[in-house]
Amino acid sequence: MIDLLFSRILTGTTLGFHIFFATLGVGIPVLISLAEFIGIRKRDPEYLLLAKRWAKGFVILVAVGVVTGTTIGFQLNLLWPNFMQLAGELISLPFMMEAFAFFLEAIFLGIYLYTWGRFRNPWVHWAFSLPVIIGSSMSAALITTVNAFMNAPAGFRIEAGKLVDIDPLAAIFNPATPSKVFHVLTSAYFTTACALVALTAFYILIRKKRIPYFKKALTLTMSFALVTGILTAVAGDVSAKYMAAYNPEKLAAAEALFETTEGAPLLVGGLIDQESQEIHYKIELPKLLSFLSFGDFNAEVRGLNAFPKEVQPPVEIHYLFQVMVGAGTFGILLSLLYLFGIWRKKHFPQSKWMLALAVLLGPIGIVGMECGWIFTEIGRKPWIIYGVMKMEDAVTSMTGIREYFFLFVLVYLLIAIITSIVMIRFFRKRPVDLDPEYQAIRAHEGAHEGGISQ
Amino acid sequence: MSGPELSISLLWLFLFSYIILASIEFGAGFLLFWARWRKWSREVEEVIERYLSPFWEVTNVFLIAFVVGLVGFFPQSAYVYGTILLLPGSIALILLIIKGTFFAYFHYAKVRKPLPTFLQAITGLLLPMVLVSIIPVSEGGFVTEEGGRLVLLFGEVLKSPLQWSFVLFALLSVLFVSAVFLHFYASRAGSESAQAKFRQVALNTGLPALGAGAFLLLPLADHRPEHFLTLATEYSWLLLLSGFLFVNAYMFLQRGKWPGITFVLVIGQYAAAVAAYGYSHMPYLLYPLLNINDAYVNQTMAKFLTWTLGLGYLVLIPGLLFLAWLFLFSDSYVKGKARNS
Ligand code: HDD
Ligand code: HEM
Ligand code: HEM
Numbered sequence: 200m201i202d203l204l205f206s207r208i209l210t211g212t213t214l215g216f217h218i219f220f221a222t223l224g225v226g227i228p229v230l231i232s233l234a235e236f237i238g239i240r241k242r243d244p245e246y247l248l249l250a251k252r253w254a255k256g257f258v259i260l261v262a263v264g265v266v267t268g269t270t271i272g273f274q275l276n277l278l279w280p281n282f283m284q285l286a287g288e289l290i291s292l293p294f295m296m297e298a299f300a301f302f303l304e305a306i307f308l309g310i311y312l313y314t315w316g317r318f319r320n321p322w323v324h325w326a327f328s329l330p331v332i333i334g335s336s337m338s339a340a341l342i343t344t345v346n347a348f349m350n351a352p353a354g355f356r357i358e359a360g361k362l363v364d365i366d367p368l369a370a371i372f373n374p375a376t377p378s379k380v381f382h383v384l385t386s387a388y389f390t391t392a393c394a395l396v397a398l399t400a401f402y403i404l405i406r407k408k409r410i411p412y413f414k415k416a417l418t419l420t421m422s423f424a425l426v427t428g429i430l431t432a433v434a435g436d437v438s439a440k441y442m443a444a445y446n447p448e449k450l451a452a453a454e455a456l457f458e459t460t461e462g463a464p465l466l467v468g469g470l471i472d473q474e475s476q477e478i479h480y481k482i483e484l485p486k487l488l489s490f491l492s493f494g495d496f497n498a499e500v501r502g503l504n505a506f507p508k509e510v511q512p513p514v515e516i517h518y519l520f521q522v523m524v525g526a527g528t529f530g531i532l533l534s535l536l537y538l539f540g541i542w543r544k545k546h547f548p549q550s551k552w553m554l555a556l557a558v559l560l561g562p563i564g565i566v567g568m569e570c571g572w573i574f575t576e577i578g579r580k581p582w583i584i585y586g587v588m589k590m591e592d593a594v595t596s597m598t599g600i601r602e603y604f605f606l607f608v609l610v611y612l613l614i615a616i617i618t619s620i621v622m623i624r625f626f627r628k629r630p631v632d633l634d635p636e637y638q639a640i641r642a643h644e645g646a647h648e649g650g651i652s653q
Numbered sequence: 654m655s656g657p658e659l660s661i662s663l664l665w666l667f668l669f670s671y672i673i674l675a676s677i678e679f680g681a682g683f684l685l686f687w688a689r690w691r692k693w694s695r696e697v698e699e700v701i702e703r704y705l706s707p708f709w710e711v712t713n714v715f716l717i718a719f720v721v722g723l724v725g726f727f728p729q730s731a732y733v734y735g736t737i738l739l740l741p742g743s744i745a746l747i748l749l750i751i752k753g754t755f756f757a758y759f760h761y762a763k764v765r766k767p768l769p770t771f772l773q774a775i776t777g778l779l780l781p782m783v784l785v786s787i788i789p790v791s792e793g794g795f796v797t798e799e800g801g802r803l804v805l806l807f808g809e810v811l812k813s814p815l816q817w818s819f820v821l822f823a824l825l826s827v828l829f830v831s832a833v834f835l836h837f838y839a840s841r842a843g844s845e846s847a848q849a850k851f852r853q854v855a856l857n858t859g860l861p862a863l864g865a866g867a868f869l870l871l872p873l874a875d876h877r878p879e880h881f882l883t884l885a886t887e888y889s890w891l892l893l894l895s896g897f898l899f900v901n902a903y904m905f906l907q908r909g910k911w912p913g914i915t916f917v918l919v920i921g922q923y924a925a926a927v928a929a930y931g932y933s934h935m936p937y938l939l940y941p942l943l944n945i946n947d948a949y950v951n952q953t954m955a956k957f958l959t960w961t962l963g964l965g966y967l968v969l970i971p972g973l974l975f976l977a978w979l980f981l982f983s984d985s986y987v988k989g990k991a992r993n994s
Contacts, residue, residue: 255761262757265713269753270746272717276724277742280735287728288950292957295725298718299965305714306972309707310979367957596802597739610747614754625762 203591205600206278209607211576213271215569216611220264222568225339225384226391227257230423232328237419239321244640245412249419251315252631253395256622258312263618278600282583282593289355290348292367293341300341304334336384343383347375349584350575351445357587378441382434389431390568392424393530397561400554402631412631414549417557418541424560425534432527436491443492443500446585448511449578451503454488455517463488463500468521471514476504512578519574526567533560656955657945660726661935663962664719669927671715673830673920678712679777680831681705682756684854686774689767697847700839705760707980711973713753725958729948730938737796737805738787745783752776778824785823789815792877793940803942815872822869825862826923829855833902833919837912841981852909859903863896866926877940884933891929898922 231250238246276283286294307330318324354370356363399416442450451457454466457476465488469481489498503511533556540548547553579585583593631637681701688697724731755773758764789795792815795806810816832855839847874881884892902918905911936944949955 258761259757261710262761263754265710266750266753266757269713269717269749272720273742273746276720276731276735277739278735280732283724283731283735284728287724287731288954291721291725291728291950291954292961294721295718295958295961296965298714298721299961299968301714301717302711302965302969302972305710306976308710309976313707314979362951365951365953367954595736595739597736603739603743606743606747610750614750617758618754621758621762621764624764 202598202600203594205604206594209604210278213274217267217271220260222387222390223260224264225335225387228331228335235325248636249416278595279593280595290345290370293344293371297338297341300334300337303330307331340380343380344371344376347379348373351375352584352587374445378438382438385427385430385434386568389427390564392420392427393560393564396420396424397558400557404554421534421537424530428531439491447501448506452512452514452516453520455514456502457504458502459505461499462486462497512580516574516578519570523567523571526563529563657949661945664722667715667719674712676827676830677834679781680827682777683774686770693850694846696844697850700842700844700847704838726950727948728950733943736803740807741786748776748780781823781827782820785819788819791939815876818869818872822865825858825865829858829862833916837916840912855906863899888929888933891925895922895925
């Protein structure tokens, strides 16, 4: 039992650690490419510099993402050998395709990073960002199909303990795939936008310089956050409809709905009292849950009590769900406010409180993304493959997983700390206004404007 | 060729690419440290760095591709190896994490302190030593069944002469292969001082590496005679070919001639040796528990995976050639004239 528990915690920790780097690895190339695109289009070298500086930080994150991803690839085999054996028979195709998506990304990332200024036509260099984006987004989409398969297995039947009618394509395009891939990709872009908003705002706050370079960066990232935030919310709604149809017990737990109700209300916040099955300090939006799940205000939503005890997911995932939705809401509202201010040429987008909120958006986005994952993964309990294989049948027969857990946590902590220190030092030694390229841009513009430069 | 044989051969391609690229990377990481320690000229370091930076991620993907391919084509190997390798696999993972992150700090964040340099060097040498232990384990005799579950006798592995001869061989090979490659790369870069240093390292490690490889046969004959016999009879021509390629490569090295051809010969030498060893090991993935015919995935999946692999190679090979063309064969990049920031 203890080995099962620690196998789960270790898997969750490794994935949670990896997903931080992986999410940024999916999103940052898009933003880099966007910045370079604008820079070439508007002939504005500041955007090009922005792309270059993001790329420098990006490559360090990629490296750690690659390392942690490799760790998962091995660790899933080591901790869940029975699961991987079954997965090998049914859903190994996306894993294989993912390897080629990684190749695409890895090859063109090398080319993109080391060929700035090597081509006479700037669009050639920009074009190399596209295979990087395709590679990283494809790899995220493909791994998500595996996770979707775990939630809604398809493409096979079990007859007398044997697998029959195996159809790898049906397994990939299982019912959970469309909503999940859509939501995972949009949320990865959104989370990245949040992180880069925060980074930019942080620089403006500590360096106290409101140079145009930073304003451009902030407006670009805020706009991206708004668009992807709205898309994420739409995709989340699609996911909720999927869940209502295929994993109703998970939806019940996510919404802390104990009794089956017609015209069920949507809960905001709330403290769950498991014993009495009551929710305290809640705000109820009448009939909204029924509408969001089924598109009908009076539809019946099944409550947790309608399911046998042993397949009920823990109702605590309600909190995780709330944090995720809250993060999205905060991001959309904040970016909307900022862009409104810019549009109306107000002063508040550059004010201290606005920047402080923008710094906060970084951790909020990342926490929201992590909570979303932990929510769906714990919400699958007790199944590792929904309705097919339980976790206790999948886990390794080895013992002493607790010790491994502590060992790996120690290593992850070390890596997290050292990586942060290394990145902070790297950029502190090279602030934008001392970057030779930035000074060259300024000097150049100064010459044009008759010597008026900052 | 039967389905399982075709699949395992396709996977060998990934594994072999990884062996060569990783040897270069691991060895280069160590030589980087060694060059600073012995205060070799700055040029040595620059040559190593210019190669490693764009290639590192690609190397790692070969390992991933091999592992997912193995699990896909032979799902049972996920179960068997997954269970028994928990301890050695976790050690390898931790080394991989340290190696990878310190590599990134060194190359991308320009952290050049002695300790990080040392860490990425030493983990680069330890990793092949740990990874290679899978080979002696696959020879059988180290896994037992206790109460219906598989257990690896890790203590036995550590006591076995077979294990330590593989460790020695891996260590020397890594240094030899990377020195031969860097010798070639330095000659492309026109850096004579670096070229001379790498040539010296290659000459010093070449013969011991060959010796360690030949010596492997002794403990193998003792540990699993029938494998030794197949290797020494049916596949002896491959071993001879490997030796022949080595002798030529070594002669070129001694004369300091044709560094590119030398490197190709060394790749050939290892390809022949790995093929001889691998094919004589067949059909077992882990003797006698796991063989490629019983562990093979269902027909449908096998067909899909083979097609994916085929199409994948179609994308991969032009991509790799393009990368090589830009960074290995472009004079302006190799010589450091291209602007790169
Ligand atoms: C910062 C990122 C982020 C944000 C703002 C949101 N989500 Fe989310 N959500 C995720 C990040 C995420 C995720 C990490 O990407 C998950 C975990 C697994 C998955 O498929 O996506 C997820 C899962 C997930 C699921 C479960 C899918 C399943 O288990 O099959 C639902 C129902 C929602 N989300 C709904 C929403 C709604 C209604 C949102 C409204 C704003 C929302 N999410 C915002
Ligand atoms: C990357 C984002 C992900 C995060 C943060 C994450 C998080 C977690 C967490 C917290 C658990 C523990 C659940 C529990 O204790 O009940 C878990 C379990 C697990 N996850 Fe995920 N997960 C992610 C994606 C995936 C994907 C894409 C796969 C499939 C390929 C996957 C496979 C597993 C497996 C096999 C387990 C163990 C069995 C189980 O608890 O169901 N995870 N994950
Ligand atoms: C069970 C779950 C997962 C496994 C087994 C896994 C495996 C891996 C592996 C092996 C790598 C390294 C590839 C390389 O060497 O280049 C990697 C990196 C990556 N993973 Fe994961 N991953 C998992 C979950 C996820 C999820 C859920 C996402 C996306 C949301 C994701 C996105 C990525 C990306 C984008 C990279 C490349 C990092 C970069 O180069 O930027 N992974 N993953």
